[in-house]
Amino acid sequence: MVFGKEIFSRQRVGTHAGANRVGMKLAAMAVCGVMSGALWAQAQQQVPDAPAPQQLPKLNTLTGVAPALPNAPTAAPITADPNAVPSSLQSTKPAPQEEEKHPDDGQAPDINSYQAFKLAPVTVQFVQIPFTVKDSKGKLVPGLTWRDVRIYENGLRQSPKFFTTDPFPLSVALVIDQSVTQDTMEKINDSLSSLQGAFSPYDEVAVFTYNNGVTKQTDFTAAQSARLGVILERSKGVGREAMMPGGGPLASAGTINNRQIDPNFNRQEQNGMQLNPPKEYHTLRDAIFAAAQSTYKVGRERRRLVYVISDGKEYGSKITEKQLIKYAQTNHVEVYATLVGDSAVPGLGFLDRIHLPMTMRDDELPRIVAQTGGQTDPEFRLKGIQASFAKITEEVRTQYTIGYYTHESPFNEKFRKVEVRVLRPGLTVIAPDGYYPSAADSKPAAVTPSAAP
Numbered sequence: 001m002v003f004g005k006e007i008f009s010r011q012r013v014g015t016h017a018g019a020n021r022v023g024m025k026l027a028a029m030a031v032c033g034v035m036s037g038a039l040w041a042q043a044q045q046q047v048p049d050a051p052a053p054q055q056l057p058k059l060n061t062l063t064g065v066a067p068a069l070p071n072a073p074t075a076a077p078i079t080a081d082p083n084a085v086p087s088s089l090q091s092t093k094p095a096p097q098e099e100e101k102h103p104d105d106g107q108a109p110d111i112n113s114y115q116a117f118k119l120a121p122v123t124v125q126f127v128q129i130p131f132t133v134k135d136s137k138g139k140l141v142p143g144l145t146w147r148d149v150r151i152y153e154n155g156l157r158q159s160p161k162f163f164t165t166d167p168f169p170l171s172v173a174l175v176i177d178q179s180v181t182q183d184t185m186e187k188i189n190d191s192l193s194s195l196q197g198a199f200s201p202y203d204e205v206a207v208f209t210y211n212n213g214v215t216k217q218t219d220f221t222a223a224q225s226a227r228l229g230v231i232l233e234r235s236k237g238v239g240r241e242a243m244m245p246g247g248g249p250l251a252s253a254g255t256i257n258n259r260q261i262d263p264n265f266n267r268q269e270q271n272g273m274q275l276n277p278p279k280e281y282h283t284l285r286d287a288i289f290a291a292a293q294s295t296y297k298v299g300r301e302r303r304r305l306v307y308v309i310s311d312g313k314e315y316g317s318k319i320t321e322k323q324l325i326k327y328a329q330t331n332h333v334e335v336y337a338t339l340v341g342d343s344a345v346p347g348l349g350f351l352d353r354i355h356l357p358m359t360m361r362d363d364e365l366p367r368i369v370a371q372t373g374g375q376t377d378p379e380f381r382l383k384g385i386q387a388s389f390a391k392i393t394e395e396v397r398t399q400y401t402i403g404y405y406t407h408e409s410p411f412n413e414k415f416r417k418v419e420v421r422v423l424r425p426g427l428t429v430i431a432p433d434g435y436y437p438s439a440a441d442s443k444p445a446a447v448t449p450s451a452a453p
């Protein structure tokens with residue numbers, strides 16, 4: 001029993017000791033909780049609050065500030081607020097400075113303005129000369145550069161500023177001669193169907209016909225359009241019958257020296273000798289002039305051409321040959337031609353050199369063509385006429401073009417002779433003989449404003 005009580009008392013002591021240890025742990029936990037709460041509260045108190053909104057200060061409390069640039073406009077005086085805090089900035093007043101005056105508008109020039117660097121306009125004339133180069137066999141010569149070419153105006157060498165071999169779109173005024181004989185007119189009519197194939201879609205064609213006068217069939221229209229095909233079909237003519245004298249010594253057997261000797265013949269043949277056939281009119285120059293006038297509205301970015309299909313005979317035109325050539329050279333119009341009929345036969349051209357006064361010229365067209373820088377292709381057969389269309393357009397598209405600024409005075413309206421030379425032997429240069437200055441070529445030189453220093 002004593003032993004049991006001792007055990008029981010030890011158990012109670014152990015129980016009280018365990019309770020004491022549990023209480024000490026709880027007390028420690030409570031102390032830690034209090035301390036952590038205090039630390040949390042203290043940490044919460046150390047977090048700063050957001051800044052409170054502030055009001056903007058009154059602008060009239062600032063004093064004037066010196067301008068950033070010497071010529072900046074001076075600000076109006078600012079009234080200080082008596083309740084405002086005085087500013088530490090010192091008020092400065094710009095020193096009086098005289099402004100430079102422009103002679104045109106009385107204001108100082110702006111460095112970013114074009115007026116500050118405006119130069120006096122200078123009138124210049126830019127001249128473009130197309131030319132063709134052929135070898136001794138008449139074939140076109142490609143591959144030339146500006147170093148191979150020399151350009152002279154009135155005997156003085158010019159400095160080229162433009163050189164190109166690119167083809168220009170064509171504006172062609174087609175002139176068809178309807179005053180030729182019937183057999184020649186039939187060849188022309190049969191060849192017109194192949195004319196459109198010689199042009200590109202970028203070209204345009206106007207059509208003129210002439211006999212005793214000039215008729216404009218159509219204004220410029222697309223070269224590949226169906227409308228041009230209809231106009232060419234409508235431009236076919238019947239030609240002229242060959243005129244023969246209606247009399248002569250053997251025209252009537254009943255007359256001798258215009259006297260009736262045999263009453264058995266018809267008495268209406270008393271005037272058997274008739275040497276006055278009706279006159280033929282071939283208004284070639286008027287037709288070329290009307291066609292050249294139609295190309296005047298065409299821009300300089302296109303090649304102006306007058307293409308003539310004719311036998312070259314001329315009679316009855318109002319404009320002279322000199323006036324026609326001057327107009328073509330002034331407006332940069334080139335005349336090309338396909339000679340048909342008797343004029344296309346080799347060896348007959350020399351007869352026109354012994355021209356008799358008051359008679360018809362048989363072949364005036366080559367002279368007009370040569371002085372305007374064009375070319376003539378004589379063809380007698382139908383296939384040759386058809387092939388000449390493509391041949392001439394090929395020569396036009398392979399032309400070289402050189403440009404320069406002339407040194408002649410713009411007030412000098414005289415003819416200016418131009419010569420193009422190629423620094424290769426054995427070559428032939430085909431170019432206009434020269435030009436007359438025109439107002440369309442005169443324009444102010446472009447002025448590029450320089451940068452400000």
